[in-house]
Amino acid sequence: MKSIDKTKPVLVTGANGYLASWLVKTLLEDGLTVYAAVRNPAIKEKYAHLDKIAASSQGSIKYFAADLLTEGSYAEAMAGCELVYHTASPFTLSMKDAQKQLIDPTRNGTANVLNQANKTESVKRVVVTSSCAAIYTDAIDTVNAPNSKITEEIWNATSSLDYQPYSYSKTLAEKKAWEICNGQDRGDLVTINPSFVMGPALNPKTATSESISVLKQMGDGSMKMGVPKMGVGVVDVRDVASAHYQAEFNPKAQGRYITSGHSTDFLEMALTLQSKFGDKYPLPKKALPKWLVMLVGPLTNPRFSRKMLRNNINVSWDADNSKIQNELGIKFRPLKETMDESFDTLISSGIIKAK
Numbered sequence: 001m002k003s004i005d006k007t008k009p010v011l012v013t014g015a016n017g018y019l020a021s022w023l024v025k026t027l028l029e030d031g032l033t034v035y036a037a038v039r040n041p042a043i044k045e046k047y048a049h050l051d052k053i054a055a056s057s058q059g060s061i062k063y064f065a066a067d068l069l070t071e072g073s074y075a076e077a078m079a080g081c082e083l084v085y086h087t088a089s090p091f092t093l094s095m096k097d098a099q100k101q102l103i104d105p106t107r108n109g110t111a112n113v114l115n116q117a118n119k120t121e122s123v124k125r126v127v128v129t130s131s132c133a134a135i136y137t138d139a140i141d142t143v144n145a146p147n148s149k150i151t152e153e154i155w156n157a158t159s160s161l162d163y164q165p166y167s168y169s170k171t172l173a174e175k176k177a178w179e180i181c182n183g184q185d186r187g188d189l190v191t192i193n194p195s196f197v198m199g200p201a202l203n204p205k206t207a208t209s210e211s212i213s214v215l216k217q218m219g220d221g222s223m224k225m226g227v228p229k230m231g232v233g234v235v236d237v238r239d240v241a242s243a244h245y246q247a248e249f250n251p252k253a254q255g256r257y258i259t260s261g262h263s264t265d266f267l268e269m270a271l272t273l274q275s276k277f278g279d280k281y282p283l284p285k286k287a288l289p290k291w292l293v294m295l296v297g298p299l300t301n302p303r304f305s306r307k308m309l310r311n312n313i314n315v316s317w318d319a320d321n322s323k324i325q326n327e328l329g330i331k332f333r334p335l336k337e338t339m340d341e342s343f344d345t346l347i348s349s350g351i352i353k354a355k
C-alpha cells in the first residue's frame with residue numbers, strides 16, 4: 001500500500017458498536033480525526049462515550065448519518081478519507097426475517113460501502129470486519145478441517161438462509177467485499193475475522209452486540225443450572241481493536257486474518273469467572289447433559305435445532321491463529337483477564353446484580 005497521511009480523516013462505519021468503540025478509542029488516542037458513521041446521530045446516548053474519549057485525547061471525532069441499506073449513504077462520510085473501516089452489520093442471533101434483518105444489511109451494506117470506496121479517489125485501503133463465521137458454522141466444521149483447525153484458506157460452506165443465517169450473512173458479505181476489491185486496482189482490502197468477542201464494553205448499556213447478551217445470561221441466573229459445553233473461539237475486544245489498527249497501518253497487512261486468542265467452550269468461559277465472582281453471582285458451574293439440551297433446547301429457541309446442538313455440544317473448536325501473530329504482531333490477552341474484565345463492566349453498569 002502507498003504511504004498513509006495521518007492528517008487525513010479515517011472513516012469507521014457503525015462507530016458506536018461494541019467492537020468499533022474500542023477501535024475509535026485507539027484511533028483517537030493516536031491523534032487521528034475519526035469520521036464516525038452512525039445510523040442515527042440524534043440518539044446522542046449511543047455515542048456519548050465516544051465524545052468523552054475524544055475530549056481527553058489528541059484526536060477528534062465528527063459524526064455522519066448513514067445506513068447500510070441506503071445506497072450512496074456513506075459518500076459524505078468517506079470524502080477525503082484514505083482509510084475506511086467497515087464494521088457495521090447487525091450481530092444478532094434471534095431474528096424473525098433473516099433475509100431482511102441480516103442478509104440485506106450485511107451483504108448489500110458491504111457492497112454499498114465497497115462501491116463507495118471505489119468511487120472515492122482518496123481511499124487507499126478498506127478494512128472489513130468479517131468474522132470466523134465466514135469460515136465455519138458449527139464447531140464440528142473445525143474438527144472436519146485439515147489438521148482439525150480452521151485457517152484463512154477455508155470458506156464457510158455449511159450455513160444458509162435457514163441454517164445459522166448470521167454465519168451465512170458474514171460469508172456472503174466477505175465474498176462480496178473480495179469480489180468488488182478484485183474488480184479494481186486502486187486500493188486494497190484486508191479482512192479481520194474475529195471469533196466470539198468478549199472483553200469490557202465502553203458502552204455496555206447501549207451496545208446491541210450478542211457478545212454482551214451472552215455474558216449477561218451467564219451472570220443473571222439464566223444459566224445457573226448449567227451451560228451447554230459448546231466449543232467456541234474467544235478473543236478480547238481490545239485485541240480485535242489492535243488487529244484492526246494494524247490491518248490499516250501495517251504495510252505488511254494482506255488478505256484475511258483469523259483473530260482468535262483462545263480455543264475454548266462456554267463451560268470453560270463461565271468457570272474462569274468462578275474464583276472472582278462465584279460467591280456473589282449465579283454463574284453456571286457445570287455442563288448441561290447433552291441429552292437434556294437435545295430434548296429441551298429445540299422447544300426453548302428455534303435456533304437450537306437438533307442439528308445445531310449435535311454439531312456443537314461437546315465438540316471442540318480450534319483455529320490456526322498464527323498468521324496475525326506472525327505478520328501483524330498481535331498478542332492475545334489471557335482468557336481469564338478478558339472474562340473478568342468483561343464481567344466487571346456488566347456489574348459496574350448495573351446490568352447484572354449480585355444474588
Ligand SMILES: NC(=O)c1ccc[n+]([C@@H]2O[C@H](COP(=O)([O-])OP(=O)(O)OC[C@H]3O[C@@H](n4cnc5c(N)ncnc54)[C@H](OP(=O)(O)O)[C@@H]3O)[C@@H](O)[C@H]2O)c1
Nearest residue numbers: 014017018019039067068087088089090131196197208209
Ligand atoms: N461480537 C462478536 O463476537 C463478533 C465476532 C466476529 C465479528 N463481529 C463483527 O463485528 C462487527 C461489530 O459487531 P459488534 O459485536 O460490535 O455488534 P454491535 O455492538 O451490535 O455493533 C453493530 C453496529 O452495526 C450497526 N448497524 C447495524 N445495522 C445497521 C444498518 N442497517 N445501518 C447502519 N449501521 C448498522 C449498529 O448501529 P446501531 O447502533 O444504530 O444499531 C452498530 O453500530 C459486526 O460486523 C460483527 O459481525 C462481531
